[in-house]
Amino acid sequence: MSAPSSFDTLHTALEEAADRDEFAGVVVVRRGAEHMFEGAYGPASRRWPVPVELHTRFDTTSVTKAFTAVAVLQQVEAGRLGLDQPIHELVDLAGTQIPVEVTIGHLLTHTSGIADDADEEAGEDYAALWVDKPCYSVTETVDFLPQFVHKAPNFAPGEGCRYCNVGYVLAGLALEKVTGQGYREYVVEHVFGPAAMRTAGFFDRRDPAPDVAEGWDPVRDADGRLVTWRQNIFSYPPIGSPDGGAQVAAEDLLAFSSALRAGRLLGPAMTAAFLTPQVVHHSKDDGSSVRYGYGLEFDVSADGQVRSWSKEGINAGASGILRHYPDRRVDVVVLAGSEDGAWQPIRWVRDLVLGLPTND
Numbered sequence: 001m002s003a004p005s006s007f008d009t010l011h012t013a014l015e016e017a018a019d020r021d022e023f024a025g026v027v028v029v030r031r032g033a034e035h036m037f038e039g040a041y042g043p044a045s046r047r048w049p050v051p052v053e054l055h056t057r058f059d060t061t062s063v064t065k066a067f068t069a070v071a072v073l074q075q076v077e078a079g080r081l082g083l084d085q086p087i088h089e090l091v092d093l094a095g096t097q098i099p100v101e102v103t104i105g106h107l108l109t110h111t112s113g114i115a116d117d118a119d120e121e122a123g124e125d126y127a128a129l130w131v132d133k134p135c136y137s138v139t140e141t142v143d144f145l146p147q148f149v150h151k152a153p154n155f156a157p158g159e160g161c162r163y164c165n166v167g168y169v170l171a172g173l174a175l176e177k178v179t180g181q182g183y184r185e186y187v188v189e190h191v192f193g194p195a196a197m198r199t200a201g202f203f204d205r206r207d208p209a210p211d212v213a214e215g216w217d218p219v220r221d222a223d224g225r226l227v228t229w230r231q232n233i234f235s236y237p238p239i240g241s242p243d244g245g246a247q248v249a250a251e252d253l254l255a256f257s258s259a260l261r262a263g264r265l266l267g268p269a270m271t272a273a274f275l276t277p278q279v280v281h282h283s284k285d286d287g288s289s290v291r292y293g294y295g296l297e298f299d300v301s302a303d304g305q306v307r308s309w310s311k312e313g314i315n316a317g318a319s320g321i322l323r324h325y326p327d328r329r330v331d332v333v334v335l336a337g338s339e340d341g342a343w344q345p346i347r348w349v350r351d352l353v354l355g356l357p358t359n360d
Helices: 007-019 061-077 104-108 126-130 141-147 165-179 183-192 250-262 268-274 343-354
Strands: 025-031 034-041 216-220 226-231 279-283 289-292 297-300 306-315 318-325 330-336
Touching: 007 025, 007 034, 007 343, 025 250, 025 343, 061 104, 061 165, 061 183, 061 250, 061 268, 061 306, 061 318, 104 165, 141 165, 165 183, 250 268, 250 318, 250 330, 318 343, 330 343
Parallel strands: none
Antiparallel strands: 025 034, 025 330, 216 226, 279 289, 289 297, 297 306, 306 318, 318 330
């Protein structure tokens, strides 16, 4: 069908996408306290007839980086970490190709220049890392190091901006060093707890955690016809890490956005810094730009106004986004149980939200 013309027709469009096996997930749109739209569609598993519910928890993939950034900035506020502090002071990287000039700030803003374990900007497939290495052998933050520390950097620290998953792995190791806690334990206690993200967690996909959607992607033949579905259990490690993999419900992400903006996770100065673009990732022909902050991505107009901030994620069997539109006071959450499922609903919702009036 054509793109929905209103939130009233969005439900029909999403139902039809689910009927075509193109979307299994949740979509929620809030304007302040007003529930503008919410819906759950498709199966939570391709193996069992379990429907997605609004409370179903999904793998957030790289949306997790926003939680990691908040956790690290909490320790910056506490004086245990510094944004200008070299990562070599905190993590034993002797004999590696990680430049000694790389700082915590570089890692959080994707300006470190270090090579990723899978360079997604160059089109490398993250799932290919696990063809010869068992994904279940990487369950702690330190386990990721051999995958990237001996690769040559892409550019000198601070001399460019290139999305880098493993920068957050190093930031997570710094967090563990100064807190004495495991990454997951710290985030659950100091981010999920204060944000009232009541159902969020890091659940091992090998364990029977309830209300957690499975990840499946379609396998098609040369003519594009669906042959079968493939689960993502061998496509990445079984439990989340600083660069991705927390499982949350849509309500948890809305709670995170609210807590962040209300200053319940960081102090006033650090909250303002977190919600401010730090570096330009790329500029567009119309003069607008995509900029990175400490864990967030910003859509900035040609005159420098932040039109939205967001964090999205994609992996085998999972995709989604948390997006906030400041001038419309709107939060959007889309979560899907497939690699491609979230993107068309995200575009539909974006167009509908941009049609809403801005604040007076």
